[in-house]
Amino acid sequence: MYRTNIVNLFTKRTIIFTEKQWLFSLLVISLVLWLIFLGNSPLRDWDEGTYALVAREIYRTGNWLYPTLQGEPFLLKPPLMQWLIAWCYQLGGVQEFTIRLPGAVLTALGVPLLYLVGRLAFKQNLPALFAALVYLTMLPVVRHGRLAMLDGMTISFFLLLLFCLLKARQNRKYALGVGFCLGLIILTKGMIVLLFGAIACLFLLADRQLYLLKSPYLWVGILLGNTPAIAWYIAQWQHYGNTFLEVHFQAQAFDRLTQTVEGNNGPVWYYLLELVKYGFPWLLFLPGGLYLAWKKRYETWGSLVLLGTIIYLGTISFMRTKLPWYVMPVYPFLALAIGANLSEVWQNRHFRVRWTIFLAIISIAGLGGCVYFFIKKQLILIVMSIVLVTSMGIAAWLVKQRDRNFILVLFTGMYLVLTLLVSSQSWIWELKEAFPVKPVAALIRQHVLPGTTIYSSFAYNRPSLDFYSDCKVISASVAALKEHFYNKSYLLLDNTTLQQTNLSEYLVLGTADNFTLISPSIK
Numbered sequence: 123m124y125r126t127n128i129v130n131l132f133t134k135r136t137i138i139f140t141e142k143q144w145l146f147s148l149l150v151i152s153l154v155l156w157l158i159f160l161g162n163s164p165l166r167d168w169d170e171g172t173y174a175l176v177a178r179e180i181y182r183t184g185n186w187l188y189p190t191l192q193g194e195p196f197l198l199k200p201p202l203m204q205w206l207i208a209w210c211y212q213l214g215g216v217q218e219f220t221i222r223l224p225g226a227v228l229t230a231l232g233v234p235l236l237y238l239v240g241r242l243a244f245k246q247n248l249p250a251l252f253a254a255l256v257y258l259t260m261l262p263v264v265r266h267g268r269l270a271m272l273d274g275m276t277i278s279f280f281l282l283l284l285f286c287l288l289k290a291r292q293n294r295k296y297a298l299g300v301g302f303c304l305g306l307i308i309l310t311k312g313m314i315v316l317l318f319g320a321i322a323c324l325f326l327l328a329d330r331q332l333y334l335l336k337s338p339y340l341w342v343g344i345l346l347g348n349t350p351a352i353a354w355y356i357a358q359w360q361h362y363g364n365t366f367l368e369v370h371f372q373a374q375a376f377d378r379l380t381q382t383v384e385g386n387n388g389p390v391w392y393y394l395l396e397l398v399k400y401g402f403p404w405l406l407f408l409p410g411g412l413y414l415a416w417k418k419r420y421e422t423w424g425s426l427v428l429l430g431t432i433i434y435l436g437t438i439s440f441m442r443t444k445l446p447w448y449v450m451p452v453y454p455f456l457a458l459a460i461g462a463n464l465s466e467v468w469q470n471r472h473f474r475v476r477w478t479i480f481l482a483i484i485s486i487a488g489l490g491g492c493v494y495f496f497i498k499k500q501l502i503l504i505v506m507s508i509v510l511v512t513s514m515g516i517a518a519w520l521v522k523q524r525d526r527n528f529i530l531v532l533f534t535g536m537y538l539v540l541t542l543l544v545s546s547q548s549w550i551w552e553l554k555e556a557f558p559v560k561p562v563a564a565l566i567r568q569h570v571l572p573g574t575t576i577y578s579s580f581a582y583n584r585p586s587l588d589f590y591s592d593c594k595v596i597s598a599s600v601a602a603l604k605e606h607f608y609n610k611s612y613l614l615l616d617n618t619t620l621q622q623t624n625l626s627e628y629l630v631l632g633t634a635d636n637f638t639l640i641s642p643s644i645k
Contacts, residue, residue, distance in 0.1 A: 141241065145234045148254055152230035155258065155541060156268055160226055161219030163550045164560055164586060170270040171585025174221045177207035178589070181216070187354075188361055192594050195362060197369040200354065202309040203272055221270045229267030229274025233258045235281040236454055240461060242288035243423035248468065252529070253461025257454060259536035262400045265549060266447050272311045273450040279306045280318050281454060287322060287331070288422070294337050301343030308351040313375040318451075321433050328425040378443035388444040393435060396449050397456075403514065403532055404460050406480050407467075411459030414466060423458060430455035468526050478521045481528075485514035506542035509535060556584065557635050562614070563590030565634040576612040576639075577603055579619035612641050 165171045176189050176196050189196040189204055196204075206224035214220040236257050240250025257263060267274035286299035300322075307315045326332060334340055358366045377383060397405065412431070418424030431452060438448045466472055492507035513535020520528035543549050557580075570576065572592040580597055587595050595614060598606060600623060607613055607625055615623065615638050631639040 141238075144237060144247075144251060148234045148237055148258070149231070151537070152233040152258055153227070155264060155537065155544070156226040156230040157223075158541065159545050160222050160268060161217055162545075163218070163547050164553060164558070165218060165221065165589060166269060166550050166552055167556075167584050167586050169272070170221065171587075171589050173204055173207060173270050174589045175585060176201075177204045177211060177221070178216055180204060180208040181211040187357060192588065195365075197358070197362065197366050198374050199272065200309045200312050200351070202306065203270070203275065207270065222268060225270050225272070225275050226268050228278050229263070232263075232267075232274065232278040232281050232454070235278055235285060236457060239281055239284045239288065239454075240423070240458060242285065242291075243426055243458065244462070244465075245422075246465070249423075249458075249461045249465035251461075252464040252468075253457045255533045256404050256460045256464070257457035259533060259540060260401075260404065260453055260457065261540065261543075262396075262447075262450065263453050264540050264544070266450055268544065268549070271447060273447050276307055276311045276314065277451050277454060279303050279310065280451065283307075283318070283322060284325075284426070287326065287334070290334055290337070290339075291331065294334075294339050297334055297337050297340035298343035298346075300340055301345065301347030303347070304344065305347035305349070305351045308348065309354065313371065317434065317437055321430055324429050324433065325426055328429060329422050379441050381442050383443040386443050386445050390439050392444045393439055393449045393452075396446055397452075401456075403481060403484055403517075403536070404456075406477055407460045407463045408456060410466075410472075410474075411456075411461070411463035414462050415459050418462075423462065427455050427459045427462075431459075464529050468529060471524060471526060473521055473524050478518045481514050481518035481521065485511050485518060488514060500546065500548070502542055502546040503548060506539055506546070509538045509542065513538070556580075557637070559584060559587045559590050561634040562637050563587055565632045565637070565639055566591035566593055566595070566614070569631040569639060570612055574612060576614050577606045578614040578637075579603060579616050580614070580637075607640075607642065610642055612639065614639050 165174055172191065176191050179190050179192075180186055180201075183190075186201075186205065186208070189201050203224065207221055210220035210223050214223075233254050237250050237254035240253045241247060244250050263274070280303070283300055283303035286296045286303065289296040290300075304315055304319065307318060326334060358370070373383075401408070412427070415424045415427040419428055434455070435449070435452050438444070441448075488507050488510035492504055492511065495503040495507055513531055517528040517531045517535070520526075520531060566576065567590075570591075570593055573594070575594045575596060576591075577598045578595050579600070583595065583597050600619060603613055603615070603619070604623055604625065607623075607628070612631075613628075616636055617638065620638055620640070625640070627643045628640045629643045631641060633639070
């Protein structure tokens with residue numbers, strides 16, 4: 123009886139709550155998850171360190187129109203993210219929190235935006251709410267959205283575009299927003315707007331909204347919304363000439379379709395593996411969601427899910443260059459499909475035995491994590507593992523009992539797990555792939571003037587080290603290091619390389635984390 127009352131209460135509240143109340147609730151819990159302990163970890167290579175450097179030069183020089191990276195033109199990406207970070211520097215100083223703040227806030231806004239899109243696409247509240255909560259509790263969305271990267275904010279702009287398209291069916295004036303969203307996407311990530319635009323156009327065709335193409339609001343919005351982006355591109359072309367076109371369009375956009383850039387390649391199924399690695403527990407409900415989308419392919423939400431998933435996932439799968447975060451924009455479409463399936467389960471009690479098995483497996487895996495983190499003495503992660511074990515175990519038992527409350531347990535459990543993860547310093551696990559930059563950067567700052575070029579024996583350049591040291595640290599071979607040394611340059615050498623180089627008459631300025639900073643003794 124008590125369980126039945128809870129179910130009835132939840133169902134009634136989903137009806138009683140107004141759209142504004144749901145939006146406000148989703149916004150609050152999203153901002154908490156994306157902003158809590160946002161500055162508790164150092165910057166990650168590559169994007170975070172690079173954008174932090176570019177924004178700091180904008181902040182220091184006031185050169186907003188022609189951004190630079192350590193004095194050289196920065197032509198790789200449009201400047202919206204760097205502008206926002208520089209503005210946050212002015213408000214809160216140069217620190218990790220202000221670097222990540224713009225991307226985190228804009229990514230968090232994607233949760234209520236997806237709810238609004240779902241409301242219009244499903245014409246129901248419950249699947250839209252479930253879709254938004256699934257998106258909220260997807261590990262890759264939370265993790266990459268908290269980093270100073272472009273993907274999360276690009277997705278939010280695209281969700282706002284979809285909202286405007288769907289809302290324009292009721293009020294043509296909303297078509298104005300489509301053009302402004304396209305302009306924001308261009309200023310954020312450039313040529314990806316072509317792929318998003320193709321998805322939007324095909325969705326208009328599938329949803330029988332071609333009449334919008336005759337709307338003056340749409341074309342006025344496109345004209346006004348894209349004017350700032352077009353003006354910025356023209357300014358760069360006039361200032362840098364063909365160099366800008368070659369770097370920005372050819373190297374950073376079109377080459378990634380046909381060539382492997384910087385060794386980042388993979389098989390066609392690369393992104394399917396990414397979804398499998400980080401998609402649980404929601405991946406359990408994706409096949410059913412996609413099946414429902416196919417059955418409802420002539421309805422708004424079905425066509426949106428299928429078109430978005432097939433076009434976007436298909437395009438990036440056949441690109442030669444592959445990076446894990448390229449898959450990010452597919453998650454809203456998958457969340458809509460999963461939300462539809464969960465709503466079907468909630469309303470019609472369609473349970474699957476395999477869900478119990480997989481949830482139990484996740485619970486057992488959580489036990490292994492608990493033991494591992496206990497050995498490593500990481501208290502927050504131990505608690506996180508206990509929460510994961512408990513929530514997955516309860517959810518598995520509820521599924522076996524054919525109790526739809528397992529959905530609420532999954533949402534609550536995953537939210538708590540992710541909150542505990544980002545409260546630790548382990549949510550950016552890539553930081554363990556190389557040496558900690560802060561101690562080495564502190565050593566450099568202590569002995570070297572800002573802006574100095576230093577040559578390092580480390581295998582590759584690290585923008586995060588450049589940022590924290592306020593110097594340009596360039597990776598070089600042993601032969602090149604010797605040449606730079608005799609040309610009176612500073613060297614940052616690991617202990618092995620220091621012994622191999624057999625340098626003479628050098629001055630040891632200090633050591634940090636297996637690295638030694640040296641200069642010629644007569645410098």
